[in-house]
Amino acid sequence: MADIHAPLRDNVRLLGECLGHTIEQDGGQQVLEIIEQIRRLAKEGRSGDSASREQLENLLTGLSDDLLVPVTRAFNQFLNLANIAEEVHRVRRRKQDASLMLDDDTLSQQMARIQAAGVSQETLVQQLLDMQIELVLTAHPTEAVRRTLIQKYDGIAECLRALDLAKGAEEEQGLHQRLQELIAQAWYTNEIRTKRPTPVDEAKWGFAVIENSLWNAVPRFLRQLDAALQQSTGQVLPLTAAPIRFCSWMGGDRDGNPFVTAKVTREVLLLARWQAADLFLNDVERLRAELSMHECSDELRALVGAEQLEPYRVYLKQLARRLQATLDWAEAALEGEHIDSEQVLTDNQQLLEPLQLCDRSLRACGMEVIAEGLLRDVIHRASCFGIYLLRLDIRQNSERHTEVMDALTEYYELGRYSEWPEQQKQTYLLQELQSKRPLLPRDWQPSADVEEVIATCRCIAQTAPDSLACYVISMASTPSDVLSVILLLKEAGVRWNMPVAPLFETLDDLDAAQDCLRQLFQIPWYRDYIANKQAVMIGYSDSAKDAGHLAATWGQFKAQEALTALCKEQGVHLTLFHGRGGTVGRGGGPSHIAILSQPPGSVNGSIRVTEQGEMIRFKFGIPQIAVRNLELYAGAVLEATLAPLPAPKPQWRELMDEMAALACREYRDMVRDNPQFVPYFRAATPEQELAKLPLGSRPAKRKVDGGVESLRAIPWIFAWTQMRLMLPTWLGTDQALARIEATERLPALREMIENWHFFNTYMDMLEMVLAKTDQETSAWYDQRLVGADLQPLGASLRARLQGLIDLFKRIRQQDELLVNNPVIRHSISVRNPYIDPLHLLQAELLRRERLQGSEGVAAQIDQALMVTMAGISAGMRNTG
DSSP, X not given: OOOTTHHHHHHHHHHHHHHHHHHHHHHOHHHHHHHHHHHHHHHHHHTTOHHHHHHHHHHHHTOOHHHHHHHHHHHHHHHHHHHHHHHHHHHHHHHHHHHTTOOSOOHHHHHHHHHHTTOOHHHHHHHHHHOEEEEEEOSSOOOOSOHHHHHHHHHHHHHHHHHHHOXXXXXXXXXXXXXXXXXXXXXXXXXXXXXXXXXXXXXXXXXXXXXXXXXXXXXXXXHHHHHXXXXXXSOXXXXXXXXXXXXXXXXXXXXXXXXXXXXXXXXXXXXXXXXXXXHHHHHHHHHHHHOOOOOOOHHHHHHHOTTOSSHHHHHHHHHHHHHHHHHHHHHHHHTTOOOOOTTSOOSHXXXXXXXXXXXXXXXXXXOHHHIIIIIHHHHHHHHHTGGGSSEEEEEEEHHHHHHHHHHHHHHTTSOOGGGSOHHHHHHHHHHHHTOSSOOSOTTOOOXXXXXXXXXXXXXXXXSOGGGEEEEEEETOOSHHHXXXXXHHHHHHTOOSOOOEEEEEOSHHHHHHHHHHHHHHHTOHHHHHHHTTEEEEEEESHHHHHHHOHHHHHHHHHHHHHHHHHHHHHHTOEEEEEEEOOSSGGGTOSXXXXXXXXXXXXXXXXXXXXXXXXXXXXXXXXXXXXXXXXHHHHHHHHHHHHHSOOOOOOHHHHHHHHHHHHHHHHHHHHHHTTOTTHHHHHHHHSOTTGGGGSOOSSSOSBSSTTOOGGGBOHHHHHHHHHHTTOOHHHHTTHHHHHHHHHHTTOHHHHHHHHHHXXXXXXXXXXXXXXXXXXXXXXXXXXXXXXSOTTTHHXXXXXXXXXXXXXXXXXXXXXXXXXXXXXXXXXXHHHHHHXXXXXXXXXXXXXXXXXXXXXXXXXXXXXXXXXXXXHHHHHHHHTOOO
């Protein structure tokens, strides 16, 4: 049987040779020999050779300052190159599976399963046409790799794909030379940003993903969806169908980020208009070059004149002029200038209608084959992205809105709004919402923070509604949190009913979410405002940080059940917005599996999901992989809507309630109540030093002087991942599962795994995280960084982790982890020898830095430390 991984190993070997040659050219043979020695010892150490492991530890702890950066950079670069080879191999394997008919989850097969479950063709078609999936690129990417390096890595991936198709030695040699050039370019480029990206930088990074990948992926996906629909039902997907659209938080998410201001939001919105106009102008110019034919419909002829020999080119020239005018207008606005032109596109129909007219004309004249070419792709893009490219969410913390209301009520001498009971707040807000007089005083001079909230609302008022998606309220808990935002929008001049989505984040808020919405639905004014459509965001990151992963996961499930039941009862269409992070501890994992695991009825044809950080690049950075992920999203939402899995049995729910309560208690006992925990966390992990790594524009903490409770979920996960304890994902779960075994209820647990998709998915994600833990590595951090008084705590945590791993294997009745997922198991084992030196060095670098103090630390130590953080992130395939 052919070795399916042989091409992957060949690519990794080729990339490694190119990297080695580059290192030798830059640092000399001696540096390369040291790196090779480290690599050899790491591999031998991983194979169980304790002498090699000890030799590796001694070599790395004794490494001179001048070798720190080249050694850390070498292993960081190799891990990034291994990721590229693996992504290319995923595409290669996907093509092989398709050609050999090995796929079992294509769109056609999913549609067949849905119809086999008793769903009619008419229902299937209508649901597909009504489906609304919004993928939201988040405003705080955890992407540790610089954009300039991503572009070089994309070039390396292109070379590897071209090698699969190369014909002849000369072409292969040319591609090998190009690979050598690109790897050298990456090596001589600083992989660590010199400063944090601004929110505008982040937005530009999001636009680049659209331009470089999604611009091509979306039309391909829609063609495949159309083919599957025709195969399954005989129906054709309408040209303007856009079941999946893209939104963004980049430049709109100001929760805890003082750098996202009204000015920044306006700039990002204008940049999106500029980018869209530029992309569509290129497309239209290509269309004009292709559509040279003379014959056209009477409809088109009437618009261009009988004398025109190339009617399509003449007609599309008008659209090109309007796109150029839009481009000029956006560019001038970004420079603070104003161009008043009727040619500027202000509505997406102004873009779509000329394209659709050309399509009708070509088809009327028997030129369907031409209409099915580039023109169809451009219409698909216009339907999905449009003249605004992607819609922006606005997000702000509920506390900031309360500050504004406090300032207003104190100005009017009404008392302090935040101290009022909830019912009094609601009464006041509803009175003001229905009042005809302005609420904001004319000569009022509030604080800068209050003024910024109002400026954001005014920015919304000055923005086209179609360029914005919804206003998300972080840490929402009461109806007044929602009503106060609507009031501030109204007072700022917003004349349309902007959707407002409360974000329920803590476990208590998730539990109370149904009651909060029920109170809102009982307000006639509010029901008129929402027109029976409600979006609710479910927080994964902060709920897990608040209560532990098991309790949070169950709390999220129950909250969705309760909200779904309420909205069905009230006749309100609910769209759940899942704030999933890149890691399991923040709701990460395969999206399509997560969608199928949702409570029955909760998907209901519409869903919003955040796509965060490096996961955006992994899932959408290569067009072929992007197409696959779009297929998975569409298929999962269709299946979860039309053929949902049954609700859990009452006895399963009781068991989950018991386990979640115990897990939450155990988690909080450690994180909140153990006085040694915070000192241990700060000593054993790079939590405090990671602020030096300029990942995103947001500060690591919501409050500068806050403790762990104020730490954002991303650095909370990041810190534990760096030293391989992965504590947030399993702490508390260990005790809950141990209780089930001690009370002889493992058969019931196995029944849940076998028959309940939600719980099986949870256990699969837990298994993957446990496979990524490494107790020897965690112990090394303790040995180098933790004082003798705190080391027993670290030892006890590792003992708990080992106990959970052993218990998990007993539950699954298997000898090793990931027996049923050999691909991930292989990926982890291949990377470990290259991550190990980075872990060993990181702990040593942290020790040196803390001994020397931030003022006296050598530049090489600082640089090498940041490289280890980026490298471990690359090797673990997630940052936070």
